[in-house]
Amino acid sequence: MKVTxxxxxxxxxxxxxxVAVLGTMGLAVAAATAATLPANASAPTPPSGWTQVFxxxxxxxxxxxxxxxxxxxxxxxxxxxxxxNWGTGEVETMSSSTGNVSLDGNGNLLITPRRDAxxxxxxxxxxxxxxxxxxxxxxxxxxxxxxxxxxxTGAAAKGYWPAFWMLGAPYRGNYQNWPSVGExxxxxxxxxxxxxxxxxxxxxxxxxxxxxxxxIGNSTPCTGTTCQAGFHTYAVExxxxxSPEEIRFYLDGVNFHTVKANQVDATTWANATGHGFFIILxxxxxxxxxxxxxxGPDSGTEPGHPMVVDYVQVLQSSGGxxxxxxxxxxxxxxxxxxxxxxxxxxxxxxxxxxxxxxxGQDVGSLANGDWALYKGVDFGSSPATQFYGxxxxxxxxxxxxxxxxxxxxxxxxPIGSFAVxxxxxxxxxxxxxxxxxxxxxTHDVYLTFTSGQPADFVNVNWFDFGH
Numbered sequence: 001m002k003v004t005x006x007x008x009x010x011x012x013x014x015x016x017x018x019v020a021v022l023g024t025m026g027l028a029v030a031a032a033t034a035a036t037l038p039a040n041a042s043a044p045t046p047p048s049g050w051t052q053v054f055x056x057x058x059x060x061x062x063x064x065x066x067x068x069x070x071x072x073x074x075x076x077x078x079x080x081x082x083x084x085n086w087g088t089g090e091v092e093t094m095s096s097s098t099g100n101v102s103l104d105g106n107g108n109l110l111i112t113p114r115r116d117a118x119x120x121x122x123x124x125x126x127x128x129x130x131x132x133x134x135x136x137x138x139x140x141x142x143x144x145x146x147x148x149x150x151x152x153t154g155a156a157a158k159g160y161w162p163a164f165w166m167l168g169a170p171y172r173g174n175y176q177n178w179p180s181v182g183e184x185x186x187x188x189x190x191x192x193x194x195x196x197x198x199x200x201x202x203x204x205x206x207x208x209x210x211x212x213x214x215x216i217g218n219s220t221p222c223t224g225t226t227c228q229a230g231f232h233t234y235a236v237e238x239x240x241x242x243s244p245e246e247i248r249f250y251l252d253g254v255n256f257h258t259v260k261a262n263q264v265d266a267t268t269w270a271n272a273t274g275h276g277f278f279i280i281l282x283x284x285x286x287x288x289x290x291x292x293x294x295x296g297p298d299s300g301t302e303p304g305h306p307m308v309v310d311y312v313q314v315l316q317s318s319g320g321x322x323x324x325x326x327x328x329x330x331x332x333x334x335x336x337x338x339x340x341x342x343x344x345x346x347x348x349x350x351x352x353x354x355x356x357x358x359x360g361q362d363v364g365s366l367a368n369g370d371w372a373l374y375k376g377v378d379f380g381s382s383p384a385t386q387f388y389g390x391x392x393x394x395x396x397x398x399x400x401x402x403x404x405x406x407x408x409x410x411x412x413x414p415i416g417s418f419a420v421x422x423x424x425x426x427x428x429x430x431x432x433x434x435x436x437x438x439x440x441x442t443h444d445v446y447l448t449f450t451s452g453q454p455a456d457f458v459n460v461n462w463f464d465f466g467h
Contacts, residue, residue, distance in 0.1 A: 039231065040107030041146060043311040050142070054130065054314035062105025063098055066126060073101070074125040074282070082175040090161065090287035091297070092121035100124035104308070111283045112306035113150075113160070121297065125282035131169035132276035133314055135240045140317040143279060144235035144250075149189050149227045150283065150305035157192025157228075158296025161284040162307040164188075164234055166277040179205055179212055182272030186249065187234035190290045194226040195219050196234065198249035200259045202272035209264040213288075218249070218257035231310060238273075241317075242347045243410075245273070255350050279314075283307050332377045334384055334439075337462040340447075343372040348449075355427045356390070356461050364426065364459040368401065368451040371410055377445045379465065383438035386466035387416050392459045394426035401451030403458060405436060407443040414448070415439065420458050429461060436465070 046052050056070055073096040078084050085091065092113060095101070101124035104110050113123040135141035145164050152160060165188070168181030183201035199217030203210035210216055222232050235250040244261035261269045283306075285297050332338055341351040341361040348370030354362040363372065387405050400421035404414040416436030423430055451457050 039148075039308070039310065041231075041310055043146075043313045046315050050315045050317045052313065053316050054128070054133070055311065056109075057107055057311045058103055058109040058309060059107050060103040060105070062103065064103045065096075065098055066101060066103070066109065068129075070129060071126045072129050074127060074280075079175045085287070086284070087178075088284065088287040088289070089291065090284040091159075092123040092285040094125045094282070095122045096124075097122070101126060107310065109281070109309040110306035111162075111281060111309070113283050113285050113303055115297075115301075115303040119299075121285045121303070123283045123285060125280065125284075128279040130276075131172055131278040133166070133279065134273075134276045135238050135316065136318055138241055138318070140241060141238045142235060142315040142317075143184075143186065143238075143313075144233055144315075145186070145281075145312045146231050146233045146310035147187065148229075148231045148308040148310075150192070150307050151228045152302055152305040153192035153226075153228055155300045156302040157305075158294060158298055158301045159286045159290050160192060160297075160301070160305070161188070161190050161287060161290050163280070163282055163284070164309075164312075165280050166236070167280065168272065169276045169278060172278065179203060179208075179210065179215070180268075180271045181275070182277070183215070184236050184238075184247065184277065185215070185217070186236045188289065189227055191293045191296070192228055193293065194221050194228070196222060196227060196232075196251050198234075198236070198257045200247060200272075202264060203268045209268045216259050216263065220251055220256040222251065224252075231308070241345050244347070245269070246347060247273075254352065258348065260347070279312060281307070281309060281312070332374060334377050334379045334465040337390075337464050338374055338377070338445075339462050340372065340460040342374070344375045346370075346372040352459075354459075354461055356392075356429045360461075362392070362459050362461040365456050366449045366458045366460065367456045368449065368454060371446055371448045373410075374445045374447070376442055378442045379439045381440055382467055383440050384465040384467060385436060385438055387418075387434045387436045387463065388431055388466065389418065389434070389463045390429055390431050390461040391420050391423065392426055392429045392461070393420055393423045393457055394428070395422050395455060395457045397422070399451070399453050399455045399457050401449060401453070401457040403432075403434075403460070404448045404450060405434075406446040406448055407439065410446050410448060417450075426459055439465075 075094050111124040115121050149162050150160050164186045166184040170181045179201040185199040188197040197219045199215040201215040205212040237248045239246050246260040248255045249257040340363040349363045349372050350365040351361045352364050389403050402417045404417040406412050406414050416434045418432050418434040
């Protein structure tokens with residue numbers, strides 16, 4: 001995709017492979033649930049440990065404009081003094097007209113591309129007035145929106161390019177410092193395809209440590225209903241409680257793409273993340289990304305299909321937390337099952353529905369270097385000498401690894417471990433024992449995963465300890 005220097009590319013044609021089977025299994029269940037919610041569902045109540053710092057539910061009279069205390073319009077075909085066509089080659093003129101950007105009276109925002117009799121396109125693009133969205137030191141930020149993409153597919157969708165994304169605050173008013181200031185594409189879609197793309201842009205353009213103009217991205221399908229036929233929840237979680245720091249992208253609660261700070265050099269990461277961000281919603285027509293999938297718009301493209309946004313919500317957490325409300329510190333019983341998805345902090349871990357006895361969730365996509373933290377595990381005064389892990393693996397032949405237990409620090413030596421290879425499938429469960437060094441008292445427990453291969457090698461449902 002050809003992009004003028006300093007202008008956000010946002011969407012490159014080159015993407016990595018679709019999310020692995022583990023993530024897809026969880027996605028199917030989550031998406032089916034999301035699709036049953038009404039079109040004007042209220043934004044969810046923040047989980048324990050999280051604080052809501054921004055919300056627009058888009059409540060208002062049909063045909064009314066957005067709240068300009070929260071949002072500002074981008075109009076025309078560029079930022080002031082910026083490159084033409086928003087630097088991406090899109091062909092529409094952005095407008096503040098309620099014909100392009102309005103509330104529907106049912107708690108939704110509509111961004112609607114339209115074509116006039118001369119064939120000229122207009123559409124809408126809005127940004128939050130705030131530019132300070134970032135996690136606190138040692139905490140997390142979650143930015144999410146419930147969206148139905150324009151309900152148009154096939155030839156009629158040629159050129160459609162809806163997006164929900166974020167740009168680093170230093171971009172506002174400069175317009176020449178992309179991609180170094182960072183960009184987080186929470187959701188992008190083109191041509192009415194049943195695909196959600198998520199990408200981080202950073203570094204230098206072209207090429208550089210972040211592979212610009214494509215960026216560091218991945219994609220996954222919507223399931224339950226297609227992206228166009230129903231609402232789905234798109235989210236990014238920026239986590240400063242992990243080491244290395246990481247940015248995770250979600251579709252209907254399932255993490256399908258993660259970018260870690262150690263994937264690029266420290267300067268690139270600091271330049272891209274050492275500041276706040278603002279949020280953008282828009283529907284472009286044409287440009288580089290649609291061009292990679294057939295181009296458009298053309299005479300067969302149907303105007304008038306809006307992107308429908310139910311809400312935009314921003315949450316902040318001051319520390320670790322999985323969103324599953326773990327027990328208070330010091331109140332985990334070492335001798336009862338500790339659910340793997342109840343971690344306090346993690347790196348590389350993907351919760352997903354499990355078919356194991358009792359249902360619920362397991363954690364999967366576990367590979368070399370991943371870990372999960374469980375705070376305040378009480379071993380009591382009688383020494384624990386055994387560790388039990390409920391695990392499953394569908395790893396390929398020759399792929400195996402260790403499930404390790406460490407106390408109080410990930411850099412401490414393991415007190416015990418066991419090896420696991422293919423158990424017959426990613427949902428073929430067995431309980432594996434291991435001897436551990438005697439433990440008493442209350443400790444933070446880390447599960448760490450070590451392998452000589454980069455491939456995923458294990459899922460974990462629960463673990464506990466014995467005498």
